[in-house]
Amino acid sequence: MTDMKRRDLLRYSAAGVVTTATVLVGAQGLAASGPASGRQNAAPEDPRDFDEVYKGKKIKGKHNAARDKDELRINNKKLALTVISTLFIPEDGSAPHVGLGYISAINHYDPVEIDNDKHKDGLKKLAKKVVDILGDLELSDEAAKDHKH
C-alpha cells in the first residue's frame, strides 16, 4: 500500500465513523420523540422551528414553551427577543387589533405579531425582517442583550 492509499483509507474510515454517529443520533432523536420512549429531556421539535438560509444569511429560530423564551439567531449571532402585548394598526387600513408581538433591539418600534392562531410564522417573519434591515451587515453583540418591557 502506498502512502497515498493509506491516507485515503484513513479519510474514508473517518468519514464512515461520522456517518454512523449521525445515524445513531438521528435514531435516538426519533426514539425520544416517540410517545412510548418515556424520556423527559428530549423535547419534541416544535413544527414552527426553522434553520434555513434567507437572502444569503442563515436564520435559525427555536420556540420554547415559556413566553419570552423563543430564540433567534442570524448567521449564528443571537438577537434577544421581548414579547409585548400591543395594538396592531395595519398600514393597509384593516381593523386594529390587540395581539402579542416580538420586539428586539433591531425592530424596537415595529413589533412582529407572533400569530399563534393562523399562520404560526411570526418568528420566521421576524427573522426575514431583520435580514432585510441588516442588508449586507450582521448583528453585533449588543443585539444579544436582554431587556424587559
Added chain:
Amino acid sequence: MAVVRKSIAVMTSAEKTAFIDALRQFKTTSANGRNYNWYIDQHITFFSRTSDNISHAHQSPSFFPWHREYLRLLELDLQTVSGNPEIFIPYWDWTGTTSPFTADFLGSITNGSVSSGNFSPSWGWAIYRSSIATSFLQRRLGQNASRPTATTVNTVQGYTVYDRSPWNSTVSSSYRNRNEIELHNRVHNYVGGHMGTREAPNDPAFWLHHCNIDRLWWLWQSNRGIDTYQPRTGTTSGVIDNTETMRPFAAGRTPFAVRDISALEYSYA
C-alpha cells in the same frame, strides 16, 4: 434663554450648521455633566422597565413628558457646549416635502449608509452601542414603512382622552397610544436602520422627529387643556403618575412639571 423651535423647512443655512456642529461637539465634549452618548445610554436603559417595574419612556403615559424633558435637556446642553444660547432643536414635519437627509444637514445616504460627509465617521460621528455591526449610521428610507399622511395626523390629533387603563401599548382609544404607534413608531420605521433600533438617538433625525411629536402634543394640549395628563394621582402600578418624578431626570421632573412649554423656555413657530 427662550428659543423658538422652527421647522427644518424654514431654517437658514447658518442655523443648520450651528445645530449639527453643536451635536458633533457634544459627542466629544461634556456639558452639564453629560455628553451625547449619555443620551443614547438613557434611551436604552429607560426603554426597559426599571427595577420598580415602571415603564418611563415608551409604551406608557409618560411617553410624551419623558421625551419633552429629554429634548429640553439636550437643547440646554447643546447651548452650553457651543456657547450659543440661540441653538434650538428644529422639527421635521414628515407630512411635508422637506427632507432632513441632505448633504448640508443630517447627511446623505449611500446604499443605506452615511459613509461620507455630515454624520459619517470621518466627519466626526462615532456610532455608539450599535446592535448592527457597523461604524456607519444606517438609514433605509421607506423600506419598512411609509410616512404618515396629514390625514392620519388629523385623525390621531382627534382622540380626546390623553390615556387610559391599562396604560400600555394595547390601549385603542387614547391620544398617547395612537400617536405613539401610528405616528411616532411609524416614522422610526420609515427612516429605518438605526432609527428603528433601541439605540435610535445615534441618528440625529431622532431629535427632529421627536421635536415634531412634542409639537403635536403641544397642539393637542392647546386644544384639550395643558393640564390633561393621565393618570392624575395615586400610585398606579407600573406607570408614572402626574406628580411622580420621571427617571433619570432630577427630582421633581414630573409630567406636571413639564406640562407647559412656555415655562420650559421654548415655543414652536
